[in-house]
Amino acid sequence: MSKTKVTAPTKVLSNVALELIAARFRALSEPMRLRLLHVLMQGEQTVGQLVEASGSGQANVSKHLAVLRDAGMVAMRKEGLTTVCAISDPIVHELCEMMCSRLKDEMEAKAAELSRFKP
Amino acid sequence: MSKTKVTAPTKVLSNVALELIAARFRALSEPMRLRLLHVLMQGEQTVGQLVEASGSGQANVSKHLAVLRDAGMVAMRKEGLTTVCAISDPIVHELCEMMCSRLKDEMEAKAAELSRFKP
DNA sequence: AGTCGATATATCTATATCGCCACATAGCGA
DNA sequence: TCGCTATGTGGCGATATAGATATATCGACT
Numbered sequence: 001m002s003k004t005k006v007t008a009p010t011k012v013l014s015n016v017a018l019e020l021i022a023a024r025f026r027a028l029s030e031p032m033r034l035r036l037l038h039v040l041m042q043g044e045q046t047v048g049q050l051v052e053a054s055g056s057g058q059a060n061v062s063k064h065l066a067v068l069r070d071a072g073m074v075a076m077r078k079e080g081l082t083t084v085c086a087i088s089d090p091i092v093h094e095l096c097e098m099m100c101s102r103l104k105d106e107m108e109a110k111a112a113e114l115s116r117f118k119p
Numbered sequence: 120m121s122k123t124k125v126t127a128p129t130k131v132l133s134n135v136a137l138e139l140i141a142a143r144f145r146a147l148s149e150p151m152r153l154r155l156l157h158v159l160m161q162g163e164q165t166v167g168q169l170v171e172a173s174g175s176g177q178a179n180v181s182k183h184l185a186v187l188r189d190a191g192m193v194a195m196r197k198e199g200l201t202t203v204c205a206i207s208d209p210i211v212h213e214l215c216e217m218m219c220s221r222l223k224d225e226m227e228a229k230a231a232e233l234s235r236f237k238p
Numbered sequence: 239a240g241t242c243g244a245t246a247t248a249t250c251t252a253t254a255t256c257g258c259c260a261c262a263t264a265g266c267g268a
Numbered sequence: 269t270c271g272c273t274a275t276g277t278g279g280c281g282a283t284a285t286a287g288a289t290a291t292a293t294c295g296a297c298t
Contacts, residue, residue, distance in 0.1 A: 013157055018150035021218050029145035030286080031137035038132055047245060060287055062246055072225065081244050081295055091221050095214065099140050102210050106191065149256080166275060179257055181276055200265055200274050 027071035028095065032056055033064045037092055040074065044086045146190035147214065151175055152183045156211055159193065165201040 027033060032054060039045060039053045051061045065085060068074040075088035087093070146152060151173060158164060158172045170180045184204060187193040194207035206212070 013154065015150060018153050018157075020222055021215070022148050022150045022153055024218055024222070025144050025214075026148035029141050029148045031134060031141045032286085034137045034141055035132065038137075048243095051245095057288065058245070059247080059289080063286085066246085078245090078295090083245065089221070091217060094217065095144075096140070098210060098213065099143055102208070103139055103143070151256085167273095170275095176258065177275070178259080178277080182256090185276085197265090197275095202275065 024071055024073075027067055027073060028092075030064070032060070033068055034096070036061065036064055036068065037073070037087065037096065040085060040087050041093065044084050046082045046084055048082065050085065143190055143192075146186055146192060147211075149183070151179065152187055153215070155180065155183055155187065156192070156206065156215065159204060159206050160212065163203050163205045165203055167201065169204065 028037075035054050036050055039050060045053070047058075047061060047065065050065070051058045054061055056064075065074060065076065069076055073087065073089045073092050074085050076083050076085050078084075147156075154173050155169055158169060164172070166177070166180060166184065169184070170177045173180055175183075184193060184195065188195055192206065192208045192211050193204055195202050195204050197203075
């Protein structure tokens, strides 16, 4: 007989869909990639410029950019010797902005909470 | 002498800030955690209910819930023997909804692109 | 062709994390 | 107090990934 209970009983969302979504968030889960995106928010940058700005090694930057490209967040076009990168999905701005402001609010709330402790 | 060039030259965003943001996205980067959040979107659930609904082991669910709690996304209160979980940050809904609709659009675009290939 | 500069890829090591197991802890009732 | 149930925790093996180094590729220039 076949084992139909292997997967979740109430599988409203399929595993493939969840993996797709998780992969997108995973691309945003590394500080170095966030740094690259942050630099790219100022506009198009060559890989060399990103290496310079990120302070990381060229090979690492190249790999991180490949991850962001595979996640559909960064587009890359070759211009002669150099490769020009740009954010290709506006959702990146929104996601990061939302997350940042939310974190800021939380930190401020905690700070306010702590400031009460002066007897 | 001190090595001041260790970190990035143009460090607009500090490493700590980037790590904070990355940690939040990292919490959303696992399919199992997304599944738990998806179940929780229907309302409060006990750990046992989540174990049932997720189809995973109890220990795993417990650990994933701890990750979500540490990320400030899930709140847990004890009620006698059981522990009741709920989404504590409305940003979770927004983030997932944005990501899902974006992915849907992309998939539909690709499907449309592929449908042109019938000579 | 030969060389150089910009970028991608292969390989290695260290570290992180997932799922599974066994066990620990903590309320609650008999 | 004893045992049962619900949940948290620690250890283990397997896998994934970041960073570093070396090497390959590819276009431009002479």
